[in-house]
Amino acid sequence: MYNNDSSDEKENTQIWTRDALFSDRNTRLDKFWGTELENDGISRGKAKDWIKAGLAEVDGVLCKKPNYKLAGGEKLTLKGEVENNSLIPEDKPLDIIFNDGRVAVINKPAGLTTHPAPSCPTETLVHRLIHHFPEIQNMDEWRPGIVHRLDKFTSGLIAVALNDHDRLALSAAFAEREVDKTYLAIVHGVPDKDFADINMPIGRHPIHKTKMAVVLKGGRDARSSYEVLWTDPAERASLLRVKIYTGRTHQIRVHMAHIGHPLLGDQVYGSQQHTILKNQSKPLSELASRQMLHAYSLSFNHPETDERLSFTLTPPDDFITLLKELNSSVQRVGLIGMPCCGKSTALKLLSEKGIPVFSADKSVSDTYNKDGAGWEMIRQRFGNKFTETETGNIDKKKVFTAICEDGDIRREIMNIVHPIVQHETALFFQTNATTPLAVAEIPLLLEAGWHTQKLVDVVIGIRCPDSKRTQELREKRGLDPETLATFDSWQWDEKAKMDCCTAIIDNDSGVDELKANTEKVLLLLAEMREAKAKKFDAFLKALFKQEDKH
Known part of the structure; x- marks a missing residue:
C-alpha cells in the first residue's frame, strides 16, 4: 500500500505502509524496507538513514533501530523525503480501447511501466495518460487514474479512472473482487490437469526478498484458476487461460512456477527452464524475450451507470509469433x-x-559397442556370454543367434535396448526441433507401440516385394529361409504395417524408382506442414473469437 503525505508534512515527503508477513520473521527492519522499496529506487542505506532519523514506526511506535528484528504481523510505516519530480506529459501513442469521459480502457504494450517511481521517473503509461487525458493530472501525484497495474512486461487491458469519484469507485471494486480479470499465458511444458484451481497464499520469498513465492505461513490468500487451451506438438509449451480472483504481486507468475510450469520468458521465476529452452532452441528463447503473459479480458461495472462493461483484446504480435513458431x-x-x-x-x-x-539399427549397433548405452547392462545380466573378452565389444552375431533360439533372451535384450533407442530417437527430434522435418528409421516403431506415444507425427512405409527383399537378405546377410522366417515373425506383416502409414514409398525395382517415389512423399510432407500452419492460424482466429464470448 502506498499513501501520499498528509497536509502537515513537507511537500516532498512520502509515507509508505506495509504489513509484515510471517515470512518476514527475523528480518531486519532496514532490510525489509530496502527490499520493499527497491522498485521505487529507495536503497537499503537510504531506508536505514530514515529509520535512524526517527521516521519509522512499528505498530504505531517510533523505532530508530535499523537492526530491529521483525516478528511478523506488525504494521509498519516509513516516511522519507524524495525528489519532487512533477509529471510531465509525454506525447506518445496510446491505444485507447474505450473512453466515455469517465472511464478509459487502455491496451498497455509489453515493456511499458504502468506508473512512475524513482527507479523509472519517465516514459511510463501515466506520462502518456496525462497527455491524452490532461484532466487527470492533478488527481494523484504519482498514479493519476491508476486503479490497478500490470507488470512492465505484461501486455493487455488496463482500466483507468478519469476523475476522483470514479477512481475511488473502481478501486473499491477491485478491492472487493468485483472485477473479472482473465489472462492468456504461454507456460513451459504441459500441466497434468486440463483444468485446475490454485489456491495458495503468496508472500515475500523467505530467502530472495525481491521475489514473491507461495508461502504457507503468513502469506496473503491468492487464488488462480487455469484451463489448457493448446499444447504444442513437441509438448514444450502450453497456452493457458488463467483467471485470477485476487491481485497479489506476480500472482500468475508465482502460481504457475509453483506447479512446475513457469511462463516462457520469465527469467525471474523460470530461469532454469528458460536456460534449458535456450540450450535446446535459441530462436524460441529469443522469441520469448519477456514473460509471455497477456491481460486478455477485463469486466467491471461502470462506476456511474452500474452497467457491466466487458472487454477482450487479442494478444500482440510477439505472443502470436511465438505460438506459431511452437506449432x-x-x-x-x-x-x-x-x-x-x-x-x-x-x-x-x-x-x-x-x-x-x-x-x-545404427543406434542398436552402437549400444552393443564397449561403453555403449546398453553394453554394461547386457554384461551385468549375461556376463561374458556375448563378449570375447572382459572388455571387448558385444558380439552381434552371438546376440542374434541367441535371440533366434531363445524367446526369453530376446525379450530381455529388447527390454534393455528398446528404451535406449526410444530415448535416443526422442533426443534426435529434440536436437532438430527447429528444422522443417527430420526422419528416423525405426523398424519396430509399430511393434513397440511408440507411434501411440507421440514419438512421431507421421509414419512413412517402404513397401518392397517379398522376392526382392528376401533375395537381398540372403545375399547381404547370408540368412537361410528358416532364419528369414524367424526374422519376419518378430514384426507385423507388411500389410498391417502399411495400413498404419500416412504414405507409402514403393521400392519395386531399383534406386531410381525409390528416389522418385521418395521425392513424391517429400512433397506430400511439405503440403502437410503447410496445411498444419493454415489449420493453426484458423484455430487461433476461432479461439480468440470464442474467447471474446467468455
Whole structure:
C-alpha cells in the first residue's frame, strides 16, 4: 500500500505502509524496507538513514533501530523525503480501447511501466495518460487514474479512472473482487490437469526478498484458476487461460512456477527452464524475450451507470509469433518397413538432401559397442556370454543367434535396448526441433507401440516385394529361409504395417524408382506442414473469437 503525505508534512515527503508477513520473521527492519522499496529506487542505506532519523514506526511506535528484528504481523510505516519530480506529459501513442469521459480502457504494450517511481521517473503509461487525458493530472501525484497495474512486461487491458469519484469507485471494486480479470499465458511444458484451481497464499520469498513465492505461513490468500487451451506438438509449451480472483504481486507468475510450469520468458521465476529452452532452441528463447503473459479480458461495472462493461483484446504480435513458431516445430517422421525393404537406402537419399536422419539399427549397433548405452547392462545380466573378452565389444552375431533360439533372451535384450533407442530417437527430434522435418528409421516403431506415444507425427512405409527383399537378405546377410522366417515373425506383416502409414514409398525395382517415389512423399510432407500452419492460424482466429464470448 502506498499513501501520499498528509497536509502537515513537507511537500516532498512520502509515507509508505506495509504489513509484515510471517515470512518476514527475523528480518531486519532496514532490510525489509530496502527490499520493499527497491522498485521505487529507495536503497537499503537510504531506508536505514530514515529509520535512524526517527521516521519509522512499528505498530504505531517510533523505532530508530535499523537492526530491529521483525516478528511478523506488525504494521509498519516509513516516511522519507524524495525528489519532487512533477509529471510531465509525454506525447506518445496510446491505444485507447474505450473512453466515455469517465472511464478509459487502455491496451498497455509489453515493456511499458504502468506508473512512475524513482527507479523509472519517465516514459511510463501515466506520462502518456496525462497527455491524452490532461484532466487527470492533478488527481494523484504519482498514479493519476491508476486503479490497478500490470507488470512492465505484461501486455493487455488496463482500466483507468478519469476523475476522483470514479477512481475511488473502481478501486473499491477491485478491492472487493468485483472485477473479472482473465489472462492468456504461454507456460513451459504441459500441466497434468486440463483444468485446475490454485489456491495458495503468496508472500515475500523467505530467502530472495525481491521475489514473491507461495508461502504457507503468513502469506496473503491468492487464488488462480487455469484451463489448457493448446499444447504444442513437441509438448514444450502450453497456452493457458488463467483467471485470477485476487491481485497479489506476480500472482500468475508465482502460481504457475509453483506447479512446475513457469511462463516462457520469465527469467525471474523460470530461469532454469528458460536456460534449458535456450540450450535446446535459441530462436524460441529469443522469441520469448519477456514473460509471455497477456491481460486478455477485463469486466467491471461502470462506476456511474452500474452497467457491466466487458472487454477482450487479442494478444500482440510477439505472443502470436511465438505460438506459431511452437506449432511449426519439426515434423517428426518415422520410417518403417520389413527387413531389407530399402529403408537404409531411402534414409541415405534423404540425408543427401540435407534432411536430418536417424537410424534405430545404427543406434542398436552402437549400444552393443564397449561403453555403449546398453553394453554394461547386457554384461551385468549375461556376463561374458556375448563378449570375447572382459572388455571387448558385444558380439552381434552371438546376440542374434541367441535371440533366434531363445524367446526369453530376446525379450530381455529388447527390454534393455528398446528404451535406449526410444530415448535416443526422442533426443534426435529434440536436437532438430527447429528444422522443417527430420526422419528416423525405426523398424519396430509399430511393434513397440511408440507411434501411440507421440514419438512421431507421421509414419512413412517402404513397401518392397517379398522376392526382392528376401533375395537381398540372403545375399547381404547370408540368412537361410528358416532364419528369414524367424526374422519376419518378430514384426507385423507388411500389410498391417502399411495400413498404419500416412504414405507409402514403393521400392519395386531399383534406386531410381525409390528416389522418385521418395521425392513424391517429400512433397506430400511439405503440403502437410503447410496445411498444419493454415489449420493453426484458423484455430487461433476461432479461439480468440470464442474467447471474446467468455
